Amino acid sequence: MSIDAYSLCPGGTGKKIKFCCADLLPELQKLLRMIEANQMQAALGHAEHVLQKHPDRACLLAMRAELLRRAGRTEELAAHAARFLEAHPNNQLAWAESAIAAAVAGDCRRAAECVYRAMECVDQQLYGALYEAMSIVAQVAVFHGLWGAALGLLRLQAMVSSENEAPRRAIAQLHARRDIPILLRCPPPKAPAADDAPWAGGLNDAMAMFLKGRFYRAAEQVAALAEEWPGEPVLWQWLAELRSALGDTEGEAEALRRLAALDIPWEDAVEAEARAMLVANDPLGDGVEMLQIVWEVRDAEGLQAAVGLDRRCLPLPDEAAEPEPGEEGPRPRVTFLLLDRLAPAATDQIGPQNLARPRARARLFGKQTDRPARLEVSGVLADHRAEIEGQVADLAGEALGTALEQQVVGRTSRSIDLLEAEFAFPPGADPEAVRAAVRQFGREALLDRWPDLPLGALGGRSPREVAGSDPDEAQRRKLAAVVLALESLIEASERKDDFAELRTRLGLPEPPPIDPEQVNVRVLPVHRLDRVMAEKLNDEDLSVAFGRAVSYQYGPAMHQFARVLAERDHLGASPERRHAIEQLAYAQPDLPAAMDYVELGRRACEAAGQSNVGFDFVELDLGILHGAPQKIPGLIDHLQQTHLHEPGVRERLMEVLVRLGLLNPDGSPGPAALAAQQRAAMGRAGG
Numbered sequence: 001m002s003i004d005a006y007s008l009c010p011g012g013t014g015k016k017i018k019f020c021c022a023d024l025l026p027e028l029q030k031l032l033r034m035i036e037a038n039q040m041q042a043a044l045g046h047a048e049h050v051l052q053k054h055p056d057r058a059c060l061l062a063m064r065a066e067l068l069r070r071a072g073r074t075e076e077l078a079a080h081a082a083r084f085l086e087a088h089p090n091n092q093l094a095w096a097e098s099a100i101a102a103a104v105a106g107d108c109r110r111a112a113e114c115v116y117r118a119m120e121c122v123d124q125q126l127y128g129a130l131y132e133a134m135s136i137v138a139q140v141a142v143f144h145g146l147w148g149a150a151l152g153l154l155r156l157q158a159m160v161s162s163e164n165e166a167p168r169r170a171i172a173q174l175h176a177r178r179d180i181p182i183l184l185r186c187p188p189p190k191a192p193a194a195d196d197a198p199w200a201g202g203l204n205d206a207m208a209m210f211l212k213g214r215f216y217r218a219a220e221q222v223a224a225l226a227e228e229w230p231g232e233p234v235l236w237q238w239l240a241e242l243r244s245a246l247g248d249t250e251g252e253a254e255a256l257r258r259l260a261a262l263d264i265p266w267e268d269a270v271e272a273e274a275r276a277m278l279v280a281n282d283p284l285g286d287g288v289e290m291l292q293i294v295w296e297v298r299d300a301e302g303l304q305a306a307v308g309l310d311r312r313c314l315p316l317p318d319e320a321a322e323p324e325p326g327e328e329g330p331r332p333r334v335t336f337l338l339l340d341r342l343a344p345a346a347t348d349q350i351g352p353q354n355l356a357r358p359r360a361r362a363r364l365f366g367k368q369t370d371r372p373a374r375l376e377v378s379g380v381l382a383d384h385r386a387e388i389e390g391q392v393a394d395l396a397g398e399a400l401g402t403a404l405e406q407q408v409v410g411r412t413s414r415s416i417d418l419l420e421a422e423f424a425f426p427p428g429a430d431p432e433a434v435r436a437a438v439r440q441f442g443r444e445a446l447l448d449r450w451p452d453l454p455l456g457a458l459g460g461r462s463p464r465e466v467a468g469s470d471p472d473e474a475q476r477r478k479l480a481a482v483v484l485a486l487e488s489l490i491e492a493s494e495r496k497d498d499f500a501e502l503r504t505r506l507g508l509p510e511p512p513p514i515d516p517e518q519v520n521v522r523v524l525p526v527h528r529l530d531r532v533m534a535e536k537l538n539d540e541d542l543s544v545a546f547g548r549a550v551s552y553q554y555g556p557a558m559h560q561f562a563r564v565l566a567e568r569d570h571l572g573a574s575p576e577r578r579h580a581i582e583q584l585a586y587a588q589p590d591l592p593a594a595m596d597y598v599e600l601g602r603r604a605c606e607a608a609g610q611s612n613v614g615f616d617f618v619e620l621d622l623g624i625l626h627g628a629p630q631k632i633p634g635l636i637d638h639l640q641q642t643h644l645h646e647p648g649v650r651e652r653l654m655e656v657l658v659r660l661g662l663l664n665p666d667g668s669p670g671p672a673a674l675a676a677q678q679r680a681a682m683g684r685a686g687g
Helices: 022-036 040-053 058-071 074-087 092-104 108-120 128-143 147-160 166-175 200-211 215-228 233-245 249-260 266-278 300-309 382-399 414-419 431-452 463-467 473-490 493-505 526-531 539-551 555-567 575-587 591-607 613-625 629-643 649-659 671-686
Strands: 287-297 313-315 334-339 358-365 374-381 400-413
Touching (some): 022 058, 040 058, 074 092, 092 108, 092 128, 108 128, 128 147, 147 166, 215 233, 249 266, 287 382, 300 358, 300 382, 334 382, 358 382, 374 400, 382 400, 414 473, 463 473, 493 555, 526 539, 526 555, 539 555, 575 613, 591 613, 629 649
Antiparallel strands (some): 334 358, 358 374
């Protein structure tokens, strides 16, 4: 783009070039011509040359920073951004470039702080580099699991650019991510400040800063107010939210704990305490290292044969043997799981007592030019190291050489490892028996074994110890928060009754049902929606509540509202009821139960004179999910013969065919179709 004396200075000063850097206009124009011609290295060299003559000029520093970013010279960018900031501490672009440099270095908290410091320097014009910094830092915050910082930055983007839909879409995607605990996706609403409160004016000033994107100053102001009036819950609520947006998880947890200790309703206090736990890297204080151990192998062929004969080993299909991302070298000879017991045989009665759990994943490599044959075992919990070493020694016998290396490859929660267990089953096992066994295992794990786990969140004591020690109010609150945090981490609809029983066994009150005639479900925190008496909701509020649960993908509430919507025949084929029926179909454990809902949806559409093609696609998806391939050809033929003329059907069918491998995106035969053709040709040749 061309610039002249009346253009905005590219250095973040907010002034026109005529009143800022008119003497540098020819050099700036030359730099822009180089950039437009994609002569980045030449432009960078020229910027550095001009900077030697005119050191610390904001426009030159800003343009060099942008050129360093484009060139990917991140180490130089960090030093340059520091120089820019030192020379111009009140310049939004200096802070924006510092934010990007900190984000690239992985210092997300510093990066978020720099973005908000930059916002404090904005007078009227917000520069594009600052808006770009918000996006970059938000992406890095997501990568590092700083959900509050990511949401805060995306909301800031949405505030400063109402016409850009990208930040709102990104916010919606974060709200729907089920790997983020529901308590962190939807913080509770804050009580309004009383007009006559002595601190109300100060809070209003802080909120004015907040609305201008000056979160850092707003947080400082609210922190001062909270220390001056420490008994006011709303101040600690706002402070927790502002610190969350800043990526200050320690400060956020402190504010939440201070809130929990106030004289507020029990449920609010427990939720605040649970959120303080969930923002930590180790929420329950039960983290354990996961190891990778590598052994030299003297006889790879013998060990491979042993794996095939040992029922405590489960060989994995060839696709599981693909190299890890970024890994080079040959494929392993065999990839298998090490089980904690003998896998049940096809004739065994499946029950919770004989469910075999994978303890680690192993890969056996043959001898290479520069490396001996080796066995890599990963995902080993440090607690199980001795047992795994013994199991490997028993399996390999004389084939096992010395241990070559051991390294920590991650961490996990002992609670999550116990409660989200996976299992190995023999081919042809009765699905109903498997579901019942897994369900019973999970129930026993939660009610009988988990209460005996020592938890750092409880000072190293187990939940059962705390419950049996006549705990005071603070200890009971912390115990209740641990249970709520665990429930939020797992978020399994089918375990709702188990958690209710767990609270009863630990002497904790069960949160009561919520009467929608007494509470507005449109503003009720999403994580409480599953307790609403759904049958008492009118049609409009039921649809709103269902929509809120769906937008946050909160399963316990979503399935409850969907069930009630499906039962209201008078709603016919309304969009909300169709969506509810679809959700219920996907949620069923087996295909016959799912098809009952598909037929219900079809009948509703037919009665309303609408196309039921949506439920044809649902049935097609269910056939894939439940492993019923015999249904797929007939459904595809039906869609082509009956519905292909309807809007959107051709495109949706194309997506399904590509997903199945029958077509490529360009319409040519896909890998599955080619494989079928090859098999048919071989069959004809053999005949």
